[in-house]
Amino acid sequence: MSKGHTATGGKPVTTLSGLPVQPVYGPEDIAGLNLAEAPGEFPYTRGIHPDMYRGRLWTMRQFSGFATPEETNRRYQYLLEQGQTGLSVAFDLPTLMGFDADQPESLGEVGKCGVSICSLEDMETLFRGIPLERVTVSMTINSPAAIIWAMYLAVAEQQGADWGRISGTLQNDILKEYIAQKEYIYPPHPSMRLVTDTIEFATQQVPRFNPISISGYHIREAGSTAVQELAFTLRDGIEYAEWAVERGLPVDAFAGRLSFFFNAHNDFFEEIAKYRAARRMWAQIMRDRFGARDERSWKLRFHSQTAGCSLTWQQPYNNVVRTAIQALAAVLGGTQSLHTNSLDEAYALPSEHAVTLALRTQQVIAHESGVTAAPDPLGGSFFLERLTADVEEAANEYIRRIDGMGGMIPAIEEGFPQREIAQASFEYQQSIESGERKIAGVNAFTVENEQPIELLAIDESAAGHQVEKLAALRRRRDGTRVTAALDALRRAAEGSENTMPVLLEAVRAYATVGEMTAALRDVFGTYQEKSIL
Amino acid sequence: MDQIRVLVAKPGLDGHDRGAKVIARALRDAGMEVIYTGLRQTPEMIVNAALQEDVQVIGLSILSGAHNAIVPRVMDLLREQRMTDVAVIVGGIIPDEDASELKKQGVAAVFQPGASLEEIVRVVRSSVKQPA
Numbered sequence: 001m002s003k004g005h006t007a008t009g010g011k012p013v014t015t016l017s018g019l020p021v022q023p024v025y026g027p028e029d030i031a032g033l034n035l036a037e038a039p040g041e042f043p044y045t046r047g048i049h050p051d052m053y054r055g056r057l058w059t060m061r062q063f064s065g066f067a068t069p070e071e072t073n074r075r076y077q078y079l080l081e082q083g084q085t086g087l088s089v090a091f092d093l094p095t096l097m098g099f100d101a102d103q104p105e106s107l108g109e110v111g112k113c114g115v116s117i118c119s120l121e122d123m124e125t126l127f128r129g130i131p132l133e134r135v136t137v138s139m140t141i142n143s144p145a146a147i148i149w150a151m152y153l154a155v156a157e158q159q160g161a162d163w164g165r166i167s168g169t170l171q172n173d174i175l176k177e178y179i180a181q182k183e184y185i186y187p188p189h190p191s192m193r194l195v196t197d198t199i200e201f202a203t204q205q206v207p208r209f210n211p212i213s214i215s216g217y218h219i220r221e222a223g224s225t226a227v228q229e230l231a232f233t234l235r236d237g238i239e240y241a242e243w244a245v246e247r248g249l250p251v252d253a254f255a256g257r258l259s260f261f262f263n264a265h266n267d268f269f270e271e272i273a274k275y276r277a278a279r280r281m282w283a284q285i286m287r288d289r290f291g292a293r294d295e296r297s298w299k300l301r302f303h304s305q306t307a308g309c310s311l312t313w314q315q316p317y318n319n320v321v322r323t324a325i326q327a328l329a330a331v332l333g334g335t336q337s338l339h340t341n342s343l344d345e346a347y348a349l350p351s352e353h354a355v356t357l358a359l360r361t362q363q364v365i366a367h368e369s370g371v372t373a374a375p376d377p378l379g380g381s382f383f384l385e386r387l388t389a390d391v392e393e394a395a396n397e398y399i400r401r402i403d404g405m406g407g408m409i410p411a412i413e414e415g416f417p418q419r420e421i422a423q424a425s426f427e428y429q430q431s432i433e434s435g436e437r438k439i440a441g442v443n444a445f446t447v448e449n450e451q452p453i454e455l456l457a458i459d460e461s462a463a464g465h466q467v468e469k470l471a472a473l474r475r476r477r478d479g480t481r482v483t484a485a486l487d488a489l490r491r492a493a494e495g496s497e498n499t500m501p502v503l504l505e506a507v508r509a510y511a512t513v514g515e516m517t518a519a520l521r522d523v524f525g526t527y528q529e530k531s532i533l
Numbered sequence: 534m535d536q537i538r539v540l541v542a543k544p545g546l547d548g549h550d551r552g553a554k555v556i557a558r559a560l561r562d563a564g565m566e567v568i569y570t571g572l573r574q575t576p577e578m579i580v581n582a583a584l585q586e587d588v589q590v591i592g593l594s595i596l597s598g599a600h601n602a603i604v605p606r607v608m609d610l611l612r613e614q615r616m617t618d619v620a621v622i623v624g625g626i627i628p629d630e631d632a633s634e635l636k637k638q639g640v641a642a643v644f645q646p647g648a649s650l651e652e653i654v655r656v657v658r659s660s661v662k663q664p665a
Contacts, residue, residue, distance in 0.1 A: 109546050433650050
């Protein structure tokens with residue numbers, strides 16, 4: 001569906017998603033649309049607050065983590081000193097997949113894509129000197145989310161922080177793993193049970209925490225269009241809400257803490273339209289499909305990240321420009337929280353220099369550009385309002401199709417979203433190969449012999465350090481208590497009680513991520529996907 | 534002329550398969566027989582699949598930074614299995630110095646982000662050591 005952008009020779013012009021763009025827009029294009037509502041009014045097309053950034057800026061929340069908890073803690077302290085206003089934890093692949101640093105599957109992977117967290121001890125180190133009652137933390141973790149959240153809650157407890165007051169976000173969106181990011185461990189049904197356990201536990205004990213960040217970012221990174229990103233994300237949201245209601249939770253008890261996470265990609269106006277359509281669609285879904293009555297349930301809150309997949313190896317300084325434009329789209333789209341990518345995205349994890357520049361990008365937009373002065377400043381634009389309606393309609397069509405399949409889980413099992421994504425990503429690549437879509441430095445405006453840039457290096461000593469710590473931990477801890485806790489975890493998994501209390505006990509006993517994951521895997525089994533090219 | 538047989542593999546824990554899938558499809562469109570292993574393959578699983586499927590080329594897609602642990606292990610296993618006539622091509626997030634080193638270890642080609650499908654198809658074709 002994604003066609004070229006080029007407006008030459010009278011060829012049809014479309015957005016990145018393939019929605020047609022007319023040669024010009026005027027009042028007749030928005031005449032039939034209902035544009036009466038103000039920012040902060042249902043269905044919140046124009047923003048969830050009447051004042052938006054006049055009242056409070058978005059949270060500047062750079063996703064970060066590498067090597068050991070000690071090193072990542074230092075980077076967090078640095079980022080907070082540089083003006084970041086919230087933390088966001090990137091875990092390494094072993095942690096994401098539920099393996100300890102000393103397991104064979106972890107060879108070569110420890111600390112490379114994020115911070116290595118094997119036990120509560122690592123979590124304590126990660127947040128040393130960071131008061132969890134005052135700093136909000138987002139954690140990008142999915143299959144082991146309940147385990148990692150239990151560790152976070154245990155650290156908060158050690159600090160004397162009140163669970164009733166701490167806030168942050170757990171990504172914990174397993175459906176998009178099957179669809180796009182592929183960090184699944186267990187099959188869909190037990191995985192959804194774990195997610196529902198965390199949502200239930202949050203409503204009861206950690207009411208200011210967002211137990212889930214329903215994500216489109218990764219769906220987009222896997223190659224989907226903006227329309228698919230929006231549709232699959234909201235349909236995933238519908239699935240989570242249905243499971244929570246099925247658990248017996250009244251919708252208004254949990255819906256206000258469902259949060260979202262979108263990509264901020266290159267097509268400036270399409271992205272802004274996407275965010276506005278998302279708010280409008282979700283408000284109507286919550287009120288009309290789920291019968292939610294509390295306005296907090298209606299208001300879609302989201303974090304954005306600029307598009308990693310749009311950044312290039314060639315001429316990496318061009319990425320600074322791409323990120324700035326994408327960040328601006330997210331701000332004009334009313335995001336609550338934002339991560340801006342670093343120029344070295346295609347090479348390595350961000351160097352200190354690169355992440356500082358990425359943070360400055362947000363700070364310049366916030367304090368120098370003036371765009372924060374009026375909420376939804378582009379509201380009323382003939383082009384944008386028409387595009388918002390078009391994106392909404394196209395996304396609703398996808399949601400209807402998935403409803404027709406019986407919901408997101410049957411759709412995933414049938415391979416529907418995966419196929420759509422694979423097709424969109426192939427077509428996108430073809431448009432680059434043909435030169436129809438130009439990317440500065442890659443297939444246009446190229447240079448020979450580029451200068452290398454300085455990169456963050458993560459060496460194997462991180463792995464050695466983590467392995468040594470684990471050995472010492474296993475010697476030090478009460479093995480009997482761990483064994484009992486893991487047995488209790490298996491029993492809870494086999495039954496239907498909420499797994500969070502037994503996870504908390506296991507975490508406090510210093511059971512490791514690998515041990516707890518293995519216990520759950522013993523009960524739930526593993527998921528094998530059927531690959532779709 | 535027989536079809537070129539290629540194994541496209543995702544070794545290690547990395548689940549980012551967009552590139553591997555696009556390339557697998559492009560190689561198929563170019564007339565090659567492509568077997569995609571799916572995710573989270575160990576070097577042992579990959580070499581075994583290459584043997585079972587009797588491929589001439591193995592394509593490894595690694596974006597996790599684990600290439601220096603994974604690729605040499607694949608090369609060692611191919612030597613152990615006397616499969617050194619199978620060409621190995623690596624793609625992903627591979628810094629220049631590591632790419633040079635991998636080529637010294639016998640990797641036929643290393644593709645970094647932004648490589649064109651046309652070039653990848655051409656290099657895969659020309660890397661085949663056995664008569665096709």
